[in-house]
Amino acid sequence: MNVWLIAAISADGKIAQVEGQSSLDWTSKEDTRFFIDKTKEAGVVIMGRKTFDTIGKPLKGRRIIVMSHSPAPLLFKEGLGVVTSGTVEFTNLPPRELLDDLTAQGVTTVALAGGSSIYSQFLQEGLVTDLYLTIEPVLFGNGVPLASGFERTDMRLVESIPLNDQAILLHYKT
Numbered sequence: 790m791n792v793w794l795i796a797a798i799s800a801d802g803k804i805a806q807v808e809g810q811s812s813l814d815w816t817s818k819e820d821t822r823f824f825i826d827k828t829k830e831a832g833v834v835i836m837g838r839k840t841f842d843t844i845g846k847p848l849k850g851r852r853i854i855v856m857s858h859s860p861a862p863l864l865f866k867e868g869l870g871v872v873t874s875g876t877v878e879f880t881n882l883p884p885r886e887l888l889d890d891l892t893a894q895g896v897t898t899v900a901l902a903g904g905s906s907i908y909s910q911f912l913q914e915g916l917v918t919d920l921y922l923t924i925e926p927v928l929f930g931n932g933v934p935l936a937s938g939f940e941r942t943d944m945r946l947v948e949s950i951p952l953n954d955q956a957i958l959l960h961y962k963t
């Protein structure tokens with residue numbers, strides 16, 4: 790299974806300045822374009838419930854799987870009733886079981902769209918095959934780290950692509 794971790798980070802390695810912040814507050818339109826194209830290429834997008842809350846709607850042309858310990862009806866009660874089954878699914882399977890389940894369904898590639906807790910768990914389990922990190926020209930000082938709690942992971946830089954004259958996309962393989 791190809792597992793693509795896709796994230797925009799500040800130059801000090803944060804994915805948000807404050808919890809609950811939408812990435813659109815500080816990332817470039819070129820990064821948004823990359824995120825749309827790459828997640829469409831993957832077809833299946835896995836994200837945490839808090840990240841889904843910052844998006845608040847299904848993403849066109851992609852199967853969205855939201856990890857949550859709460860049953861979906863609770864989320865509907867919190868005002869996310871726009872979601873419809875078929876475009877957004879909720880799961881409480883742990884990362885490895887979720888990937889096994891998707892593999893059994895014939896899925897070969899998934900995009901991990903965060904946040905920090907989701908990136909951390911998949912990295913801790915050694916499940917991530919590729920990282921696509923867009924570095925935006927900002928220092929947050931504080932904030933939500935990309936991920937934590939995993940072993941040192943030596944990677945190979947495959948590509949570095951300027952997205953515009955300020956932001957750069959780095960593609961690593963683990």
Ligand SMILES: NC(=O)c1ccc[n+]([C@@H]2O[C@H](COP(=O)([O-])OP(=O)(O)OC[C@H]3O[C@@H](n4cnc5c(N)ncnc54)[C@H](OP(=O)(O)O)[C@@H]3O)[C@@H](O)[C@H]2O)c1
Pocket residue numbers: 795796797798803804805807808809810811812836837838839840841843856857858859880881882883884902903904905906907908910933
């Ligand atoms: N810069 C970027 O590229 C980027 C990308 C994504 C997110 N972000 C930012 O990251 C922040 C959110 O990150 P976060 O770490 O706080 O939250 P998160 O990872 O988005 O979501 C955490 C939630 O996911 C669910 N969850 C996590 N592990 C689970 C498991 N093993 N099984 C079932 N459910 C599980 C739980 O939901 P329940 O509480 O419902 O049980 C948990 O509260 C936001 O500010 C967002 O903007 C940035």
